[in-house]
Amino acid sequence: MNSWRGLLITLLLSCSCVAVAAEDGEKDKVESRAVVTGAPVPPVAPPPRDSVTEGTVMVAGRTVEYRAIAGTLTVGSADPQDAALGPDGQMLADSGEKMLDPAKPEEAPATARIFYVAYFKKDAPPETRPLMFLYNGGPGSSTMWLHMGSFGPRRVVTTDTQHDPGAPYKLVSNPYSLLDVSDLVFIDAPGTGFSRIMGKDKEKAFWSTDQDAHAFERFIRRFLTKFDRWNSPKYLFGESYGTPRSAVLSAMLQSVDLNGIVLLSAILSFSNSVDLARWNPGVEQPYAFALPTYAATAFYHHKLPKQPAALEPFLKEVEKFAMEEYMPALLEGSELREARKQAIAETLHLYTGLPVAYLLKANLRVSGGAFSKNLQDADGITTGRLDTRYQGPDYNRLSEEADYDPQSNAISAAYTTAINHYLRSELKYGDTQTYKPTIYQEGNPPAFQWDLRHQAPGGPPAWVSFGGTNVMPDLATAMKANPKMKVLLTGGYYDLATPFFQGIYEMRHLPIPQELQANIRYHYYEAGHMVYVNEGILRLFHDDVATFIHETSGVK
Helix, strand or coil: CCCHHHHHHHHCCCCCHHHHHCCHHHHHCCHHHCCCCCCCCCCCCCCCCCEEEEEEEEECCEEEEEEEEEEEEEEECCHHHHHCECCCCCECCCCCCCCCCCCCHHHCCCEEEEEEEEEEECCCCHHHCCEEEEECCCCCECCHHHHHHCCCCEEEECCCCCCCCCCCCEEEECCCCHHHCCEEEEECCCCCECCEEECCCHHHHHCEHHHHHHHHHHHHHHHHHHCCCCCCCEEEEEECCHHHHHHHHHHHCCCCCCCEEEEECCCCEHHHCCCCHHHCCCCCHHHHHHHHHHHHHHHHCCCCCCCCCCHHHHHHHHHHHHHHHHHHHHHCHHHCCHHHHHHHHHHHHHHHCCCHHHHHHCCCCCCHHHHHHHCCHHHCEEECCCCCCCEEECCCCCCCCCCCCHHHHHHHHHHHHHHHHHHHHCCCCCCCCCCECECCCCCCCCHHHCECCCCCCCCCCHHHCCCCCECHHHHHHHHHHCCCCEEEEEEECCCCCCCHHHHHHHHHCCCCCHHHHHHEEEEEECCCCCHHHCHHHHHHHHHHHHHHHHHHHCCC
């Protein structure tokens, strides 16, 4: 993926979208398979009925009995329209709105039928039972990754850092399910999984920063009403692009005070992405934020000129250099003296293992894709992006940047298989439907047509905004509006999609009063973007999130 189109596809920050969506050959065929215009659009079928099943899971030596509900809720693309809809998407009789011709669904305002799986602990009073909404990112990814890998009652087993043989894969009871402390709702974004979008201009209505968050906001309000959970402690859990979604969503959820937000592998300001830094000259901080991840990766693969004794003290040293010496040097631009440039390159060599000559040729600025390609270039090996512990053979020995992500290739088949088998065989839902891991399927717009423009609370309209998308003001607004809400920032040292130091920097630069910084907690692990693929890390992750819920829910 050396073209700008490939780079933008690579930017997609879900732990999934590169895995299943970035198949350039298939994307190139989209235009030649366009649907013939003028063909009649079939009437929209009614949503399938909810499926209710029961199960048990053993967590920390205790058996949790639960009820699982797989179903959909329909939301509108605007508040007035949404208020006129029932949960099945039909116009409410007392809404006062004109009924639309069911034979002309293409003329109807856009709606999203959002699929979810909710797990409720049996015989637990709602007021004493926390409720967490979980979703992946992309933008444009389903939530099969969190559902099948993290805190649900079942998880798929993959060999950490390895590409397993094909099916059959192992689906097991999850001893690290979060059901011991919270009810869980896994949500597939509009157009992904079993979620569907319908009506006029449906893609524009839901596939953008703000409209996506509005859809989740409306879903959450409907869910709280349907299941009488308004008085439960409430949490958001977003991974990757799910973290900016959580930031925007938290500001939108007026009159719904959240107890907490968990951000996994976060990015709130897209100007900080090291994937796009070379296309954004003059913005130097992404290179500094990525340096500790480069160092952690070189440490893991034993590519450093001198191997440190331990990772975390080494990273503290690298962070100090990145902020106090490396970034100031980059900010000098063409005024940087040659001797100083040489000295910086030599130190970067000590921290990354990359040759000094290469670092000088790169003008001290190494993108994420270039690092993945060059760290193990002498061995013909490409280093992972979502999890840099993974590696695989180069696709093209002459490429400037990595052509693929070895971690995505290693685990995508297992997760796709697991969600399709589990939903149909155990939850008894979706026999006649296609589960879409991402929105980037044949006939849909390619990845780079997602509208990342955003209107911050009180800011100018999205269409007059300048610069990269930045949702830090949204999270800051939510924290100031609800100063009791807590935030847990989590991630992996080996994540090159959303480098950990960049997430820490963003939290420390939120426009909030200094005292609200105490509401933010941090936990980082020796893992990648999807910290839960490593079972030992998943155990720690469960305990940290469970402690966060215990301390913020008010439930004893």
